[in-house]
Amino acid sequence: MAAWRSLFAGAVRGVLVGRRLYCDRAAEGSSKKKPKTFPKIYTKTGDKGLSSTFTGERRPKDDLVFEALGATDELSSAIGLAREFGIDANLPFVAELEKIQCMLQDIGSNIATPLSSARESHIVKTTFDAEPVQELEQWIDKYTAQLPPLNNFILPSGGKASASLHVARAVCRRAERSAFKIVKAGEADANVGKYLNRLSDYLFTLARYAAKAKGRAETTYTRTPS
Numbered sequence: 001m002a003a004w005r006s007l008f009a010g011a012v013r014g015v016l017v018g019r020r021l022y023c024d025r026a027a028e029g030s031s032k033k034k035p036k037t038f039p040k041i042y043t044k045t046g047d048k049g050l051s052s053t054f055t056g057e058r059r060p061k062d063d064l065v066f067e068a069l070g071a072t073d074e075l076s077s078a079i080g081l082a083r084e085f086g087i088d089a090n091l092p093f094v095a096e097l098e099k100i101q102c103m104l105q106d107i108g109s110n111i112a113t114p115l116s117s118a119r120e121s122h123i124v125k126t127t128f129d130a131e132p133v134q135e136l137e138q139w140i141d142k143y144t145a146q147l148p149p150l151n152n153f154i155l156p157s158g159g160k161a162s163a164s165l166h167v168a169r170a171v172c173r174r175a176e177r178s179a180f181k182i183v184k185a186g187e188a189d190a191n192v193g194k195y196l197n198r199l200s201d202y203l204f205t206l207a208r209y210a211a212k213a214k215g216r217a218e219t220t221y222t223r224t225p226s
């Protein structure tokens, strides 16, 4: 189970926690008091540098699958920080960022399920389809319509919410590079690559929107005279 704690996690952990609560309540009600146990986060199964895919393969931790999983995890963390700045600044896109973090969880599931070793039962649970890509495009268009045209390179700036969205955008591009290797090998859905490609455009647009919404200037590139 530890293998999936960070990816399929939501569901798996929910089930386990639910069962644990049930067991604890049952124990409370019974006359015999059982010592309380709790599931440990560490199994030590990864200590030798191997870990598991969702299909049950054991692969080295420097495998492209884990590289891409790690990159999407970093991306979700960066977006989480931007979302917190968005909450502090009372910006209207917080729910979108939360939905995107859930999508990244689904992307992780798809990446962790190499198609070459996936059974039909794995595929139905982890397919990543095209609808989320279209939703991102709608969001991009909505914010773009509220922004002045871009005439210069923008340097990451524009207040904490904006600058943190630029960090997330750059991390997103790394995640895209990692995921693309797996998509190219036919091991993950092409929509995963498309989503990450569109997501960096969304984060760029949102960074600009956040700066404008808070009345913060975006620093633009100026060539240093030689």
Ligand SMILES: Nc1ncnc2c1ncn2[C@@H]1O[C@H](COP(=O)(O)OP(=O)(O)OP(=O)(O)O)[C@@H](O)[C@H]1O
Pocket: 002, 003, 004, 005, 006, 007, 041, 042, 043, 044, 045, 046, 047, 050, 051, 052, 053, 054, 061, 066, 067, 069, 070, 112
């Ligand atoms: N360093 C890593 N970077 C990205 N993904 C990883 C990494 N290590 C493991 N994973 C993936 O995340 C899942 C959960 O990680 P976890 O830490 O439970 O794995 P583990 O290292 O194999 O086990 P343990 O930490 O209990 O020794 C793994 O099954 C694997 O798919």
